[in-house]
Amino acid sequence: MVNYLKALLFALFIVSCSTELQNHTKEFNRYLNSQFNTMIPESDHIYILESKFCCQGCIQKVYLKIEEEIADDTKQLPFISILTYDSSFLSETLLNECNVLFDKNADYEYLGIETANITIIKTSKRKITSTMVLSLDKIDVVSDFIN
Amino acid sequence: MRWFTLCSIGIFFILSSCVQYPHNKNITYEVKYEFHFPDSIRSLHLINQSSEMHDKLSWKAYYQQLHNNIVYEIKIDEDGLSVNNSNLILSSFYFNTIIQTADSVFTFENGINELRLGNDNNSRVKSFEIEQKYTPVIDPFSSRLVRSGSTFLIGNTSKVIDFGSKEGRLEYYKKIKPIISLNITNDRNSINELGHFPNHYRESGNNYIDHIPSSCITEEGLICLSFFADDLLYLYKDTSLFSSKVVSSQFIDKFSSIPDEKRFDMLFLKKYVIEEPRYISVKYDPYNRLFYRIAKHKWEHNHKKRKEYQFWSVVIADSNLNVLGETRFTSEYDMNSLQPTPFGIALLRSNNSMESNASFVILKLIY
DSSP: OHHHHHHHHHHHHHHHHHHHHHHHHHHHHHHHHHHHSOOOOSSOEEEEEEOSSOOHHHHHHHHHHHHHHHHOTTOOOOEEEEEESOGGGOOHHHHHHSEEEEOTTOGGGGSSSOOOSEEEEEEETTEEEEEEEEOGGGGGGHHHHHO | OHHHHHHHHHHHHHHHHHOOOOOOOBOEEEEEEEEEOOTTOOSEEEEOOBOSOOOTTOEEEEEEETTTTEEEEEEEETTEEEEEEOOOOOSSOGGGEEEEETTEEEEEOTTSOEEEEEOTTSOEEEEEEOOTTSOEEOOTTTOOOEEETTEEEEEEOOSSSOTTSHHHHHHHHHHOOOEEEEEOGGGOOEEEEEOOOOHHHHHHOOOOSOSSOEEEEOTTOOEEEEOTTOSEEEEEETTEEEEEEEOOOTTOOOOOOOOGGGTTOHHHHHHHHHHSOEEEEEEEETTTTEEEEEEEOOOOOOSSSOOOOOEEEEEEEETTOOEEEEEEEETTBOGGGOEEETTEEEEEESOSTTOSOOEEEEEEEEO
16 A cells, blocks of 8 residues: 555656646747747757856856867767856857857746756757756756756 | 633733834835936946035936946936936946046955055056955945945955854854955055954854845944844944944844755755845935935745835934834835935836836935
């Protein structure tokens, strides 16, 4: 009986996560379409969202890490889009190599996806597969997450 | 036994009704001046002024627009209100700059132990050194560079004490005097450290992300300190505590601290900063000899839609820190833009990148 309840709870957890990601996908697509006339693509893709509530040092560090990853020819990164309200942190490399989507009002912070500091959204086959907010002590994991 | 229980419940209710938050007199206001900016002018940040009294018939202040670094001058005189591009080039930000005149700009940069005097071309004219034994800092979240006459106030912190742990904070609150007073009279610097953290900070070691208090200076040279999560205001004469009194908002009933295990969690910190009430700053009005304590109320955080207008208030106290009343505003008014003028208090309205009707207002408080 206990095992049955545990299995039921686990199943409910999985279903709720899946529903949440579906809702995020729907809202994020609606936003991309209305603001930039685009949608989540079929191929694997990474969206980096710059939050207004951020540690500026973290953002600089994350962008440096991404530049390193882009420069590393041995790695095959998914395509990266950067959603920003202030492009002042973006280097020439990032402006050339990434798709920069500029939204001065940072409306992407009000889609129901929790954002702070740097939020990374991974997508595949036109769907959001995971989201992650980089905490102050986890800035270095950005390389692992985007690979 | 039943009689005893009933009495106990009765006494409990009587005592409960006696414990109440202050009911400050409600102070209203009327709009005395209003200037609607053109669409290109919004998201302005007030650059602090020297707090001594200026001419009672004219007033001016500077505001920085960060994304293009344009500094606007807003002026009121016998000809009315005018807004102009000052053509000033600032090397730094609104929170660590004080503009004395158009070609006399004081700046303090974190990490460099000096106060810098520059001209309108951003060239250095002079610098005033701060000894290396101090760790001066301006934290845009809580403090500003403050000036009255030849005295400047800058935050003071520690390079060695770990503010992240409870043990560290207990030591920090006990050892650090959080304000440096720098006097530059006759080209000779004199520096003093002053201030003490509130007793409940020192006893609990709690983290309210508050390591630099807001400060201001009266015309008598008294220095007033206000902490985020403390109901008292503190007045210092030189480096000694002169008086302290409760100057609290009727809209704030308690403060929560940040658990140590959450201190790196940006989602938690974002929610904490948006939701928790706190005393943002204290300003001195030399024209009316009043203190204005700005209180941010408890706000709701909603990541699904932009917040509706929320509330903040100004607690008004006389020069002896007696509370005269409180006036409440919606967040349509920018609480960081409050500045006393001879004509009333200056505020910016709808001052954000989303709205197209930003304006500058002077409000007259009605007692």
